[in-house]
Amino acid sequence: MKPAIPKGTRDFSPAEMAKRNFIIDVIRSVYNSYGYRQIETPAMENLATLEGKYGDEGDQLLFRILNSGLKNVQHSVKISDIAEKGLRYDLTVPFARYVVMHRHEIMFPFKRFQIQPVWRADRPQKGRYREFVQCDADVIGSDSLLNEVEMVLMINEVFAQFGFKIKLLVNNRKILSAIAEAIDQPDKITDLTVALDKLDKTGTDKVVDELTSKGFSPGSVQKLLPLFKVDESLNSKIHFLNSFLSGSETGRKGIEEIETLFRTLAELGVSSELLKLELTLARGLNYYTGAIFEVKLNDPRSAFPGSLLGGGRYDDLTGIFGLPSVSGVGISFGIDRIYDVMEELNLFDQIPYTTSSTQVLFVNFGEKEACHCLQLLSHIRKKGVHAELYPDPAKMKKQIGYADANRIPYVVLIGSEEIQSGLLTVKTMLTGVQEKLSLDDFIKRLTE
């Protein structure tokens, strides 16, 4: 048989893992340094937990697991009779389920992060997989805007370590609601935001067409037009909103939240280059109730269009499981896209261990020499160096080829001469240069 893997899934080679681990480690370490606590939930959840949470389309994209012990199906049956479990579709619903199940052990506010794969039976295509890792952080049980501030700081810190420039788009659901009110279409907020979300891609005319086709009156559309002409600066936008939404209490609250967030971040030295108030940003609006975040690449070296992070504030995450009025704010990094951007910009080359996990290969000249090498290896590894001995006394060409293929930067040759002198012959693979070094000098070079 010719082995294969299910479509839409991936194997990750050592080279890919090293790069993925770099991205995930950066995110995890920032989450940790801000006091977020990691949890994990099972890959399988009861379908009762998952169904109805992602809309009809989402329900169809759930991977369902056959009840165990089932041998055949004899009669016509409903799927629900033979499959009671499914693979998790995201980390948010399992988190809500977790909070409700463990509410008596949890001290609120609860700052949790979770980095685990999720599964969706989506049609696979470039950049879209049936198994992919999500990296979520959420704080729930606190209404303070300081949580939003902290989310932005974390986003900023994470992306600073990736080596490319981003733009963090910020909006507020309250402002979107107030805009719908201001153009006399408070009930059509979903249609409004779906249309606005496309402004970037399609331009004003297409947005106007879409609104008209969705039944927005010419008067409403007319009222909306000034929104498309607002100057790019934060002050202009705030100024515009103050007058455009002047009649709305919700609008006033939204503007105040935005102002507080931007002011606090400015005081903390977050560059205004990074942040942008994007009045058309909506992102799965029905979910969010306050701040909305999205990160886009903003780097002259690449035109990557996708979103690299999404997030926002939501109310009542846990209501579906019987625990009402729990408000929270969360973010989720798109690590596959971050990976693609870093790959495109060759950014992994500058980062240790992302091109090779091993720093030194000791060549194997035979039993006696190998045993001597093992002694040195034990010493060298204690200094934190990743090192290995070629297990077989194979031909030199083969051993060097191994170092080459695995991109190991240094090869050490220890024959009888080196055992006597106590010096190592060190070959730097990149240059081909060979030199004699003491063990200490070599370790110094590796750990500097």
Add this chain to the structure above:
Amino acid sequence: MKPAIPKGTRDFSPAEMAKRNFIIDVIRSVYNSYGYRQIETPAMENLATLEGKYGDEGDQLLFRILNSGLKNVQHSVKISDIAEKGLRYDLTVPFARYVVMHRHEIMFPFKRFQIQPVWRADRPQKGRYREFVQCDADVIGSDSLLNEVEMVLMINEVFAQFGFKIKLLVNNRKILSAIAEAIDQPDKITDLTVALDKLDKTGTDKVVDELTSKGFSPGSVQKLLPLFKVDESLNSKIHFLNSFLSGSETGRKGIEEIETLFRTLAELGVSSELLKLELTLARGLNYYTGAIFEVKLNDPRSAFPGSLLGGGRYDDLTGIFGLPSVSGVGISFGIDRIYDVMEELNLFDQIPYTTSSTQVLFVNFGEKEACHCLQLLSHIRKKGVHAELYPDPAKMKKQIGYADANRIPYVVLIGSEEIQSGLLTVKTMLTGVQEKLSLDDFIKRLTE
């Protein structure tokens, strides 16, 4: 609805995750330092890849995933018609599949490690779960005994960091085969080893009974008896084997392998306290062809009976997928059991970050003070300290309670007085002592 999770699965709380991460990080970092390279494979594999690899019983324990798009089942169908994918059952078969699929990219010998969950529809019971993490390292494509040596060094280094004592039991399949030959039952090696494996638990008489019931002649059983009476020392055992297996080429080879392994390890300073040649050790024998490893707890503080690691050398791992004659040796740590032992012996208490992920909580006295704290927090986090600000200006009692519940060791209070003086009021939660410290002195204390 009252939320629940599928039986045999677990949520991991932040406290549990911190401990699990500690164990996994130790293993990963040792694997890395020996030049093992991490891979990951998809949770779902085609059932064609999984079926027939774990025996009939294993096939029944596979979790099967319904083909997506399936709405109802109208007629009587075979399970195989409606489920083509399953969750991986171990990491070995996916690894074999990986090696065959990627054989043209892989440079052999291939040293890989893999740390991922596996799923088995086993009946859940204490210590046995339907989802659990395996931590495997294997090197394939090399026959050198240095690989076995390296495996023992890695095992030794990993367990040294856990703080309890172990015994590493070693045997060799060739010796077991030769024992079966020596008692004139070469075809009954499976029955023989299944019986021998129980010697520890049941004693000699029961083993003799079992062998008799399996059709071993009285003469064969009689010939076996000296094996049960061998002195515990390595030399006595080797001496015994040399005469007991003197007629067998396989036996001679097995003894030689054992001698080389033990001698090399002694030269490398591995304590003979750690290693034990256990002539009755078999562990899923049909799989192994050379060395067999098992780790047991050997600590006066606990009588934990389970095996904490298993491993050994095997031939022809990838033959089932069309790539014959690939020999390898591998080990697999049982992290759930290691966790239980460390918990029982209170070993996590001594390890940083396993009791709390956050080192410092800054109390929130209001907007102005909080903003000042955020500045300090940014500074303190850059020094590698995990720190957080309570997001709401809640009552002091509530904020201190939060630090207490999350086992955060230090609380910092910054009111208007502290802002003016530049000193922090630091409360050590364990003692209740409050003192004034400069930021630098406080950071020094945290990072020392």
